[in-house]
Amino acid sequence: MKPESRKQEIINAASILFTEKGYSAVTMRDLAKAMGIKAASLYNHIQSKQEILSTIIIDLAEEFTTGMNQIINSDVGSIQKLENIISLHVDVTLRNADGLGSLNSDWMHLEEENLIYFEKMRHDYEENFRNIVKKGVEKGEIKPYNIEIMVFSTLSTLRTLYLWYPNQKNIDSDILKRDMISVLLKGVV
Amino acid sequence: MKPESRKQEIINAASILFTEKGYSAVTMRDLAKAMGIKAASLYNHIQSKQEILSTIIIDLAEEFTTGMNQIINSDVGSIQKLENIISLHVDVTLRNADGLGSLNSDWMHLEEENLIYFEKMRHDYEENFRNIVKKGVEKGEIKPYNIEIMVFSTLSTLRTLYLWYPNQKNIDSDILKRDMISVLLKGVV
């Protein structure tokens, strides 16, 4: 066991609560009770409730951004790129399913600076995704269905994987990736 | 123009705000400001904030339940049933996109009775969906991919349609249905 900093423990506990009830519905007293301490004690480790939220969301968003950049800069076909994106989402979801609830449902409660930063990352991510699909259609690797719907449909599934995965009992990472690729891609290629 | 009751106007305004920021983050003063009145005046028309939430969610959930019951009791093949489910989601989304944010993200803030009622409807809906896919696989109409993933994947896309649809400019209902059917089903059948 690596010794986890007290701050990280708080962030982990907050990730669970935020995903269960949403950022606004979780009070600092709720979070403190989950940690077994008093609310004021939290402030020995964190600066504010907002800091917790932005740490959870920005860290995850940067993870996706880094992963996406590696994929678009790699020298493989469009289909392989899509498979790598699916793999990326599965990896992130298995490693930090709790935090993805905040990323998906509470990003709008970020404050000015981080909100702008997040929205840019999300926009770029979708744009990169769209371009991969576009190029795949142009090269005849992907069926010429409605591009926006293909992008939205795939992304919707990948983004909400965190809601579904915890209910599956001990599903293997590689099997999950393989099956996701079948269901999401075998239709459109 | 049919004259809309003041109560319904409040519920519509609340649907928009709840979808933008979430139930807990929207105050009665926010809602009142959106209506151009004072917070206390809202209570001439509604009983509580909770009543607004439960009206939005339960009405929509019952709409889905009714639609699903018609579909499972109809005498058509599995593929046609799936197409009808897609059509149902498109219809509900186009009619009341604003309310679907609450259904998807704020159902956990329903109080005891309505929470249990909602969770039962959602469970039954998923079970009906799963059984349609199962039977389709048994009859060889649907490819034998992982059933849970097929159900989760399709449902994820349909449930988050409300997030994506408002960004598309004036897309025709029938074209949307046709394209959704292509992307969601052509892969698995």
Add this chain to the structure above:
DNA sequence: GATTCAAACTAACAATCGTTAGTTTTGTTT
């Protein structure tokens, strides 16, 4: 045993929350 320091505590603050009570305004019907 004294010192140190992280991490807990108690107590309280100003602001905001959903909601209630009682009153006034507005527009329509007698």
Add this chain to the structure above:
DNA sequence: AAACAAAACTAACGATTGTTAGTTTGAATC
């Protein structure tokens, strides 16, 4: 013009919110 109902208002309530200040605890180091 009087009467009525719908829908707005002002003022305030008790509870809860995120956060701060100052203090105590407990275990490790000297």
